[in-house]
Amino acid sequence: MRTGMMALAVGLLAPVFMPALPPVWLMLLMPVVALMLLPFRSYPLACVLFGFAWSSVAAQWALDDRLALKLDGETRWLEGRVVGLPQDREGVVRFELVDARSRHEKLPARMRLAWYAGPAVNSGERWRLAVKLKRPGGLRNPDAFDFEAWLLAQRIGATGTIKDGQRLSEARWAWRDSIRQRLLGVDAQGRNGALAALVLGDGSGLSREDWQILQDTGTVHLLVISGQHIGLLAAVMYLLVAGLARYGLWPLRWPWLPWACGLAFAAALGYGLLAGFDVPVQRACVMVGLVLLWRLRFRHLGAWWPLLLAFNGVLLLDPLASLRPGFWLSFAAVAVLIFTFGGRLGAWRWWQTWTRAQWLIAIGLCPVLLALNLPISVSGPLANLLAVPWVSLVVLPPALLGTLLLPLPYVGEGLLWLAGGLIDWLFRGLAVIAGQWPAWIPGSLPIGVWLLGSLGAVLLLLPRGVPLRPLGWPLLLLLALPPRERLTEGIADVWQLDVGQGLAILIRTRHHTLLYDAGPRFGEFDIGERVVVPALRKLRVEKLDMMLLSHADADHAGGALAVSRGLPVDRVISGDPEGLPQQLSAAACESGQQWQWDGVSFQLWQWAAAHDSNQRSCVLQIEANGERLLLTGDIDSHAERVLLDGPLAVPTPWLQAPHHGSRSSSSMALLKALQPHSVLISRGHGNSFGHPHPTVLARYRKQQLRIYDSAEHGAIHLQLGTFQPAHTLRHQRRFWRDPPALAR
Structure with missing residues (x-):
């Protein structure tokens, strides 16, 4: 079996x-x-x-069920019903829409929509909306979170931006949303968002700072509902009935054991439904149900059997659950505990069991976190040692009881006020720990190094005295200190990162690193923080010798502050230093400046008579082993004509498309003078500027250029000086990714 x-x-x-x-x-x-x-x-x-x-x-x-290709980028009026818990953060309302209908087209069953500066939207309402529709997609960068896979796992067939809309009917049967509104409306000492996360599994009310603290300390699972909470509530209900029966307080005509098992499972299932029934909750409910079933039959149930049944049960209900990182972390954590404590001779004291469980889970999950490209919390064992009992035994009871008793005046509010204060104390303590030991973003690892490190983790989970167990430490350290790969002298390793409507290009030589532009920032959405810095760390960049910001526009320099905070930067140069934030001290671009790093030549150029920030873009030419790449920022055709009269007007095989392929750039004179064979375009899918313009694409095709478009290909990697084609991340095929020809 x-x-x-x-x-x-x-x-x-x-x-x-x-x-x-x-x-x-x-x-x-x-x-x-x-x-x-x-x-x-x-x-x-x-x-x-x-x-x-x-x-x-x-x-x-x-x-x-994905959006048809012919509708990608189209704006259509549609009607549908809001489901789930809408999020209103940073001025953007995000929610999911189901049962969407359009007059002439078939639409996906579920869509994820964003409404900038939109009105309040509640679950259960019906809306008529004008939506610019997009096929599911996401940024593709080295070892980054696969948002496209996550969308498929959520059965989201389209995303979109709302242009206009009107409410057709009020909310119906939206009991989770109504509970959330009650939780957000009480006085919880400023921790209403954390209460909603703990009770409902809705983390939208947590601030960016709160999320960062939870990530740094490895305690996200405690606030956004944990399988542990499900098991704890079921155990409390079971022990309550058993205790009443033991002291003669349970009615004799009711057999206590079936009632204890039934009420315990009902409590677990009810809390799971309240919290959205995500994968960790599904796993916990299945395992609790199996344990109670075997207890009802007076049989002993081994630990691995319920875990295997829960694993298959979750996948049978939702075969795409394995595309979610939470699926692997949830089952891996339980497997580590079973492997660690199952079959050991002798007993540990309670404090030994508790402390060792935290360290062993950290060791066991380390290879899993690396495989999922997730940050690793260095302080996780210490933080969880304190936070798990605090949340489970001190915070959770008044939070759940207060939610249940909200209809009673003052009673429910008082309990939630107490729970909010207890959560605030928790965050204060976690902030101190996170300040000392932030999360570690490891670099990408060769598969062989990862396998050896995983073997080391398994050896360390074995009991003491097992042969070869001491080898676990040096093998595990390989994950943190893998062999470094040095670039060849005279070769430049170039990554054009996928940052949407913006630009960020990383150039590495054997001993030096330069970042040309830092990605966009629009309001509170900072690509420099969310994409560029993690990508640099994954590529094992420890510091930047230079950050060259072509000009001051937000799509090129918006992420610069986040990059300077995330990594040491020796020098900052900009074509428009006056337009940068005051916190960012930058030197002016000096046209004609040249230098060499490890056999690779660099040269700057800027139009002295430029009239605006785009024209003032600092242009960088890189030459490695006779092969050239020209990074042009946002210069227009006027600046291009002046450039062609200077020293950079030489045959250049690789060209970064000026101004993202704008109609005002990439003149035929530039293309004929530089004679590139390939062009790199960095832009956002369905951007409102229409980049790249069809006339510019026609010029590229007329010159028979090979076009590398970040919206179609994701991040683009080339090694300048090897005279080889570029590699794109979207060519790493997965069944949920559209091939480049269909991606955008």
């Missing part, structure tokens, strides 16, 4: 690791073959085929 269950798990997981799904006829054939294998007792193979077929069919359904 267990072999069959393990085989079923393999089949359910297999499609996620495939570059493409099998054809539909093969999906339908696999269950038939599996049934034919059953008389021959080939249960494992049959289970693999059943699981693979079901997971593939579910994935294909989700792909088929």
Whole structure:
């Protein structure tokens, strides 16, 4: 039986690791073959085929429900119902819409929409909206979070920006949203958002600073609902009934054990539904239900069996759950605890059990976090040692009881006021820990180093006295101190990061690093903080020798402050230093300045008679082994004509498209003089500026240029001086990613 269950798990997981799904006829054939294998007792193979077929069919359904290509970028009026818990943060209202209908087109069943400066939107309402629709997508950068996979796992078939709208009907059956509104309306000592996160699993009310503290201390799972809370509530309910029965306070005509198990499971399921029934909650509810079922039958249930059943149960309900990082972290944490404490001889004291559990979970999850490209909390074991009992035993009871008793005047509000104060104390303590030990963003690792480090983690989880266990420490340290790869002398390693409507290009030589522009910032949305700094750390950039900001526009220099805070920067140069924030001290671009790093030549140019910030863009030419790349910022055709009279008007194989491919740039004179064979375009999908302009694309094609577009290809990587084509991240195929020809 267990072999069959393990085989079923393999089949359910297999499609996620495939570059493409099998054809539909093969999906339908696999269950038939599996049934034919059953008389021959080939249960494992049959289970693999059943699981693979079901997971593939579910994935294909989700792909088929995506927005049609012909509607990508179109603005349409549609009607639909708001579901879930709408978020209103930083002036943007975000929510999910289902049952959307348009007069002439079929729309996806679920869409995720954003309304800038929009009105209050509540769950259960029906709206008529004018929406600019987009196919699901996301920025693609080295070892970054795969937002496209997350959207597919959420069954979101389209995203969009709302231009206008009107409410058609008020909310109906939106009990979670009504509870959230009550929680946000009480006096919780300024911690209403944290209360909503703890009770409802809704983290939209947490500030950016709160999220950063939770991430740095590895305590996100405590505030945005944990499977541990589900188990704790079920245990409290079970022990309450058992205690009443033991002291003769439980009615004799009611058998206490079935009631204890039933009420415990009802409490777990009710809290799970209240919190949105996400993957950790599903796992906890399934495991609690299995343990209670075996307890009801007076049988002892091993620890691995419920975990395996819960694993398959979650995947059978939602085969795409494995695309979510929370799925792997939830099951991996429980597996580490089972592996650590199961089958050990002798007993530990309670404080030994508690402290060792935190350190061993940190060690066991380290390879998983690295594989998921997530930050690693250095202070996590210490923070959780204190925070877990505080939240579970001190904060959670008044928070849940206060929510339950909100209809009683003063009672519910008083309990929530107390819970809010307790959460505030928690954040004060966590802020101190986070200030001393922020989260570590590790660099990308070769697969061989990751496997050796994972082996080290497994060895350290074994009991003392097991042979080879001491080898675990040096193997685990490989994850933090992997062998460094040095670039070849005279070669420039270039990454054009995918930053949407903006620009950020990283140039590395053997011993030096330069960042040309730092990505955009629009209001509180800072790509420098969210994309550029993590990408630099993943690429093992420890400091910048120079940050060159072409000019001061927000799409090029908006992320510069975040970059300077995240990494040491030796020198900042800008074509428009006066337009930069006062906190950023920058030297002026000096036209004609040249230098060499590790056999790679650099030269600056700027139009002295420029009239605006775009024209003042500081242009950088890089030459490695006779191969050139020209980074042009946002210069226009007037600046291009002047550039062609200077020293940079030489054959240049690689050209960064001036002004994102704007109509006012990339003149035919520039293309003929530089004779590039490839052009790099950095822009946002469906941007309001219409970049790149069709006439500019026509010029590129007329010159037979190879076009690398970040909106289609994601981040673009080339090694200047090797005379090789560039590599793009979107060519790393996964079944949920559109190929570059269809991506945008």
